[in-house]
Amino acid sequence: MTKKKSGSGFQMGTLLALVIMCVVLSVANSNFYSYANLMGILKQTAFNAFLAVGMLLCLITAGIDLSVGANAVFCACVMGAMNKANVGSGVLMMVVAIVAGGLMGFINGTLLTRLHLPHPFVSTLGMKNVLWGMALLVTGSQIVNNFPESVQFLGKATINGFPVSFIVVIVLYIIMHLFLSRTALGRSIYCAGGNMEATRLSGINTANVLTFCYTMSGVMAALGGIVSVGRSGICNGANANLPYDTDAIAACIIGGASFTGGKGTMVGTMLGALIIAVLRNGFALMSIDSAGQNIVLGLVIILAVFMDVVRAGVEAKNRRMAAAAKQEAEEKEKVAK
Amino acid sequence: MGEYVVELRNITKRFPGVVALHNMQLAVKPGEIHGLIGENGAGKSTLIKVLTGVHMADEGEIYVHGEKKVFKNPNESAAAGIACVYQELNIEKLLSVTDNIFINKWTKKGFLLDYEGMHKKAGEVMKSLGQDVDPRKPAGTFGMGVQQMIEIAKAVLIDAKMIIMDEPTSSLGEKEVKQLMATCRELKARGVGILFVSHKLEELFELCDRVTVIRDGEYIETRDIQDWTNDSLIASMVGRTLDNLFPKEFGKKGECMLKVENLSIGGVLRNVSFEAYGGQVLGLSGLVGAGRTETVRAVFGADPIDGGKIYVKGKEVHIKSPKQAIAAGIALLTEDRKGQGLVLAQTIRTNLILSSLKRHSTGIFLDEKKIEESGQGHIQSLRIKTPSIDEIVGQLSGGNQQKVVIGKWINNDADIYIFDEPTRGIDVGAKVEVYNVMNSLVKAGKCVIMISSEMPEILGMSDRVVVMRGGKVMATVERDSKHFNQEDIMKAAWGGSLDD
Numbered sequence: 112m113t114k115k116k117s118g119s120g121f122q123m124g125t126l127l128a129l130v131i132m133c134v135v136l137s138v139a140n141s142n143f144y145s146y147a148n149l150m151g152i153l154k155q156t157a158f159n160a161f162l163a164v165g166m167l168l169c170l171i172t173a174g175i176d177l178s179v180g181a182n183a184v185f186c187a188c189v190m191g192a193m194n195k196a197n198v199g200s201g202v203l204m205m206v207v208a209i210v211a212g213g214l215m216g217f218i219n220g221t222l223l224t225r226l227h228l229p230h231p232f233v234s235t236l237g238m239k240n241v242l243w244g245m246a247l248l249v250t251g252s253q254i255v256n257n258f259p260e261s262v263q264f265l266g267k268a269t270i271n272g273f274p275v276s277f278i279v280v281i282v283l284y285i286i287m288h289l290f291l292s293r294t295a296l297g298r299s300i301y302c303a304g305g306n307m308e309a310t311r312l313s314g315i316n317t318a319n320v321l322t323f324c325y326t327m328s329g330v331m332a333a334l335g336g337i338v339s340v341g342r343s344g345i346c347n348g349a350n351a352n353l354p355y356d357t358d359a360i361a362a363c364i365i366g367g368a369s370f371t372g373g374k375g376t377m378v379g380t381m382l383g384a385l386i387i388a389v390l391r392n393g394f395a396l397m398s399i400d401s402a403g404q405n406i407v408l409g410l411v412i413i414l415a416v417f418m419d420v421v422r423a424g425v426e427a428k429n430r431r432m433a434a435a436a437k438q439e440a441e442e443k444e445k446v447a448k
Numbered sequence: 449m450g451e452y453v454v455e456l457r458n459i460t461k462r463f464p465g466v467v468a469l470h471n472m473q474l475a476v477k478p479g480e481i482h483g484l485i486g487e488n489g490a491g492k493s494t495l496i497k498v499l500t501g502v503h504m505a506d507e508g509e510i511y512v513h514g515e516k517k518v519f520k521n522p523n524e525s526a527a528a529g530i531a532c533v534y535q536e537l538n539i540e541k542l543l544s545v546t547d548n549i550f551i552n553k554w555t556k557k558g559f560l561l562d563y564e565g566m567h568k569k570a571g572e573v574m575k576s577l578g579q580d581v582d583p584r585k586p587a588g589t590f591g592m593g594v595q596q597m598i599e600i601a602k603a604v605l606i607d608a609k610m611i612i613m614d615e616p617t618s619s620l621g622e623k624e625v626k627q628l629m630a631t632c633r634e635l636k637a638r639g640v641g642i643l644f645v646s647h648k649l650e651e652l653f654e655l656c657d658r659v660t661v662i663r664d665g666e667y668i669e670t671r672d673i674q675d676w677t678n679d680s681l682i683a684s685m686v687g688r689t690l691d692n693l694f695p696k697e698f699g700k701k702g703e704c705m706l707k708v709e710n711l712s713i714g715g716v717l718r719n720v721s722f723e724a725y726g727g728q729v730l731g732l733s734g735l736v737g738a739g740r741t742e743t744v745r746a747v748f749g750a751d752p753i754d755g756g757k758i759y760v761k762g763k764e765v766h767i768k769s770p771k772q773a774i775a776a777g778i779a780l781l782t783e784d785r786k787g788q789g790l791v792l793a794q795t796i797r798t799n800l801i802l803s804s805l806k807r808h809s810t811g812i813f814l815d816e817k818k819i820e821e822s823g824q825g826h827i828q829s830l831r832i833k834t835p836s837i838d839e840i841v842g843q844l845s846g847g848n849q850q851k852v853v854i855g856k857w858i859n860n861d862a863d864i865y866i867f868d869e870p871t872r873g874i875d876v877g878a879k880v881e882v883y884n885v886m887n888s889l890v891k892a893g894k895c896v897i898m899i900s901s902e903m904p905e906i907l908g909m910s911d912r913v914v915v916m917r918g919g920k921v922m923a924t925v926e927r928d929s930k931h932f933n934q935e936d937i938m939k940a941a942w943g944g945s946l947d948d
Contacts, residue, residue, distance in 0.1 A: 293813045295805035302802055305791035312750055312788055313803035313856065314774035373793045430843060 165328025173372025180355025186336035191255030201261030216329020220322030246348035266341020304372030459508035483659035501525030531603030541588025593624030694908025699890035702726025711756035731910030792842035826855035847878025
């Protein structure tokens with residue numbers, strides 16, 4: 112229950128943008144509005160949606176996790192290494208991947224809160240490179256395939272064409288929404304991002320709160336890694352330098368999160384992830400090359416942030432006008448007395 | 449050419465809701481060291497800011513060498529020859545001494561900066577101020593004394609006619625103070641006027657030619673130094689009549705809730721000891737920088753301590769974090785409401801429960817019904833003026849924001865409430881409501897510790913007063929003691945001793 116009127120207003124705008132995009136694409140290309148294509152979009156969305164959960168937690172605390180993409184690939188490669196070593200159990204592979212991802216996130220959190228590295232931009236950027244290298248190292252720089260079915264299930268399976276991965280995303284987003292809006296720890300995350308010192312002086316162990324967020328980010332990256340293996344059937348350490356991190360950031364920012372912290376919702380982030388997936392899908396349908404794709408996607412991100420700034424400005428102005436009007440009315444009352 | 453290097457006539461400066469300076473007078477002669485003193489909030493900072501062009505006066509005139517000037521910004525003040533060495537130095541620690549001195553005034557040789565020339569000149573200026581240092585070295589490699597001289601060197605380089613020194617000795621050691629005084633005398637001999645703002649009476653007597661006292665934004669008087677005494681300076685600073693704005697009510701003195709023994713933080717606090725009782729308000733008095741905020745932050749676990757013991761209700765506690773302090777029954781309302789007390793972008797609802805999230809949870813979820821009930825209760829009992837409980841706290845007035853912080857801590861049901869400058873920057877009506885909260889706390893047997901820089905507030909609300917200076921406890925005064933008056937407390941705060 113986030114009761115911020117402005118927040119839901121922003122999400123209405125984001126939802127509207129998504130709907131308009133879908134309508135335009137349906138008209139522009141007859142292939143867009145087909146069950147198979149829409150399900151394909153949801154399947155595409157899942158990977159980014161997982162990464163965006165962790166990214167959102169970090170962004171709310173006024174931090175960032177630039178290692179989510181590399182961490183996801185690293186976790187996939189950990190499973191790949193186990194597969195190469197003929198570890199038969201898919202469940203064991205996934206458990207190890209989640210533990211590894213969480214551990215990497217925990218290291219990010221520890222660097223920030225216990226070793227007091229300055230902004231996580233730097234430490235997670237370092238971790239991104241470390242994880243990229245480790246992803247190549249554990250797989251011997253080879254592409255691994257032939258994963259057990261249990262590992263591939265999450266990313267590959269569908270129910271009547273509806274991807275299981277997206278069902279998991281929906282469940283996860285509902286849980287995280289409840290977590291962020293209805294639990295003490297969730298509330299602490301927003302408050303830490305809004306004012307770290309006031310939150311610490313209110314008796315909340317902000318170091319632990321931040322460490323939790325980065326650890327969660329690692330776990331979410333691992334889930335993303337598992338989905339990616341199912342979707343593509345392979346793991347490839349060289350993918351670790353693809354712009355997965357920026358896609359996750361874009362989803363959060365389009366959804367209303369802010370680099371200054373304290374803001375962002377699961378609903379908004381979901382819309383953001385869908386907008387990005389729809390855009391990419393539309394580009395593919397209309398055979399727009401990657402040059403055009405990147406330019407448009409970049410402009411959409413800038414536009415989203417710009418809209419946020421404009422909205423904040425308009426709100427501030429309205430409040431000032433209201434306050435001034437109130438003061439004037441009070442003064443008039445005084446004079447009348 | 450007038451008689452004075454800088455003269456202020458009838459300067460008035462208003463801020464929304466307050467008159468910071470009213471008909472202020474000040475006249476500094478060339479070759480004079482002119483002391484300026486006043487209590488906290490007397491208007492010294494505003495006066496300096498008017499002189500340096502940071503603020504523009506609403507009324508009155510500024511004359512430099514008899515010529516009327518209007519300073520629209522700091523550059524115009526500097527161009528007129530007024531320089532200021534602030535208490536917080538503006539030194540770029542990584543840049544060389546030369547870079548610091550010549551910042552924005554670089555000399556060039558062709559297109560390039562003439563570093564050889566600048567180093568030479570910087571070395572000379574520093575040497576003339578008694579500092580034989582290598583100007584090529586980063587400023588941060590030198591101590592505070594030298595860094596301050598760099599600031600003074602900047603003033604010398606622009607050929608300043610008047611140098612304002614704002615609490616220049618507060619961060620210096622004994623030897624460095626001697627050096628600074630020698631430099632001041634040297635500048636004086638060159639005909640520079642110096643405005644010396646200090647909290648230390650003995651320095652004023654040693655150094656100054658004349659001293660001006662200001663109080664509550666008003667000019668009180670200027671006398672030659674030989675016409676002042678310690679007592680007359682203090683009487684002049686505090687000589688106001690006390691209005692009874694304080695609805696003080698008395699609780700029943702209970703057990704010793706908080707006992708602090710020899711609390712020490714290197715360079716900040718020296719063996720601070722005091723006791724605070726249930727049913728009483730303990731006032732912590734002293735000048736800005738006396739170590740009062742540092743003391744309560746240390747008790748609250750916000751900053752680490754180097755030594756000392758803390759007892760809560762007779763039991764020793766080892767508090768290492770605010771979380772532990774809260775568990776021990778301590779609440780701290782911080783001095784900096786916006787920076788440390790509130791999450792401004794969040795709602796009243798959320799800010800009220802920030803320190804008591806567990807109490808407002810049922811199972812793993814926050815109990816919105818409970819939060820709503822207790823929140824509405826606080827809005828009513830504390831009279832928080834707001835359209836709704838979901839209003840963003842940043843939108844509230846200062847007084848209402850402070851009430852939200854108070855509500856947050858009342859939610860904790862603590863035993864010891866520490867209020868650091870609880871009424872700073874809030875209107876009179878809200879002040880009275882804050883005092884009433886303290887009254888109801890002490891009547892409920894709680895222990896209240898109040899830091900205040902306003903003498904009337906200290907006298908109006910405290911049952912006992914602990915006076916601090918320079919990180920040390922100078923005196924403890926009971927309400928029924930003969931020393932419980934503004935002159936004696938001010939005397940202790942300025943370093944004097946109270947005989948029994």
